[in-house]
Amino acid sequence: MTCWNCHTDTQGALFCPACGKITQAPRGETAFDVFGLPPSPTLDANALEARFRELSLKLHPDRFAQAPAKERLLSLERTTTLNESFRTLKDPVKRAFYLLKLKGVDLDREDPGAQRPLPLEFLEEVMTLRESLDALDEQKDLAGAQKMADEVGQRRKDALAAGCAALEKDDVETAARELSKVRYFARFLEEVEAMEEEALA
């Protein structure tokens, strides 16, 4: 990358080594690149947050409140990317899906080509789980729903762990299958959360 201000090579730094101005983000920068981390499904949450604060202190628009327009715009762009990247990486589920996407499988795409077929027994099981939740919902049995949520939460954790292990080994197909399961469990847990909000009111 060349510095927009003094045209020297920035060597990928946040601030130009020659003139000290904030630099443009390199094209195709991933969330992991933003934090200077290797792409991995596991990372240290405390270290990530510390790094987030450190980068915010350098890049946030408040640091450029009195700077020229060009620098303020770059600060806005850089901070936007930083916040988006932090949101993706701090959540283990979002992080795993993102890594899978980097490896070529985007499970958030709705088109059939992106989806991974799951065994019918699994789909049937999910349907049974949902039916049980509907029944609990009708009886306003929040404790029962929370108990189910604990079990499903554990299964989501297991599927996520299996998906992450596969990602570590670069076994994209296994990862895609396990993370597809995570999606089903996550949606189930969202419904329990909606029930909890209802009870809160």
Place this chain on the structure above:
Amino acid sequence: MSGFMQIHDPLKPKGHAVGIDLGTTHSLVASVIQGKPTCLPVEENGGLLLASVVHYAKEGGVLVGQKARARAAEHPTDTIVSVKRFMGKSPSDPQTRKLGAYRFVDDSQSVVRFEVSGGSPVTPMEVAGEILRALKRSAEAHFAGKVEQAVITVPAYFDDAQRQATKDAGRLAGLEVLRLLNEPTAAALAYGLDKGSQGTFAVYDLGGGTFDVSILKLVEGVFQVMSTGGDSALGGDDFDRAIAERALPHFGINAPTPTQVHELLWASRQAKEALTGADEVALTAFGQSMPLVRADFETWIAPYLQKTGAVCRRALKDAQVESSELDGVILVGGATRTPAVRRFVATLFGREPLGDIDPDQVVALGAAVQADLLTNVERQDEVLLLDVIPLSLGLETMGGIVEKVIPRNSGIPIGAGQVFTTFKDGQTAIDVHVVQGERELVADCRSLARFQLSGIPPLPAGMARVEVRFQVDADGILAVSAQEQSTGVTQAISVKPSHGLSEEEIEQMLVDSIDHAEDDIALRQLREQQVEAERVLTDTQKQLAAYPALVDAAEKAQLEADMAHVRALAEGNDSHAIKAALLVLDERTKPFVERVMNQAMQQALAGHSVEEY
């Protein structure tokens, strides 16, 4: 383009930077003087609270503050009180008319306009601009110098239109708005720096008409807002009404006149304030008196406190913080002077709240600190504030369902993209509708903007992909753009500041989002399954018609029976049944789809070398 594109000339002196609390009932201006945030005198008697009242005189002058309030009774339509409630609102909003005895201009414009004496009609933005200008002048008189830059506070629950209107009011007053700052965040800033604290804090902000709560974390000079929540139609005014409702029958009044209501509310407010220091007081109105016991008053306001409790629990949950993990609770707003409120907060969070900074001043003091941090180069490395967006942003999708693009409590500035595909073959335009709120259905959210992305190349359904991108800046203000991915057709819009949520609308939205979360999800699932069923049926039909040779009679009969089953269920309202039937149909069509794919592949490859691909 919003403020961040303005060009600064470092040689032009900006004078002193101030923090402004633009409040519903009163407004304050503060500045950091010799390292200490200080509120500046704004009324003639040296008072620090400027009544948020603007009077337009017949002879053409404008009065702000106590002098304006003094004319309110005589000239009710020329004197605008509580203008904050009108900020960013639409005149077609039925709630707009309920908020005061004003004369509104009826025209096709989408902005509220008050008909006043002495000149042309004024918008809420202009009225707020007069208050800001008065504060600016007071500050300039105090410093005997220029004041051109300000941080202005807004309720955390203000939406995009309300923020835009506030920022534009600042510009009208000749101020460069350095930042719009959320009120609870400002309060935390006032406390955080004075105490040099580290840890996680809750800010409980109960004003005259609004309630906000924020959970913040302060680590190594970074103030990070973890979550925010609120109810913009709940405040100390409700306590006055609770007293007045009980007093009416005591005074033998069944159908009170507006003047009587006004007098009784005023008396109730006096009595409420007196109860802070006494167990029993006399409520005096209409030349009569009624005894008022503190214990009764506390029973009457309990339901309002419970309501704030639910909002607080949700904010803790959003922040993933247990109340036992908090290091401090900060009280903001005049209504937190009520002892029952303090006790309630202490029980709710399991600790005594901090209240040693005047709750009326704390927001302005925090805004002054932020203004100083943004303009004083020597302080730049001391503290950084990282705030969040209070209400989720989303897009309308098929069936009037909201697809959330940026969930509430995301750190700002932030952007997000969402890819939409065409629904019909040859579709060349997509309507984009941007909304804000927590509900699942578009009809229940605040509409922010609509635009059409045209010029999409005619392609089979699902092939054209449009990415809609949201960009929220550090003030919480939104810009939207859309791009068709195969051709690069781009459209950018800025969200117009003409509309906003009424306080009542937001309140209703929040209450509804909690009350109806369940209905919403069920309805959303049903709509999704119905849309999916339509897509699968159309697609299967098309394939069967296009490739009759690839399916035998028995298979076709079975598929048609399965399709009829899906069609029948899609008429009903059982989303799970539709989904199950779709799964069956999907399984049964697989062999046929495979044959179609193989044939299509062979035809496509015929006559081409593999290298061409």
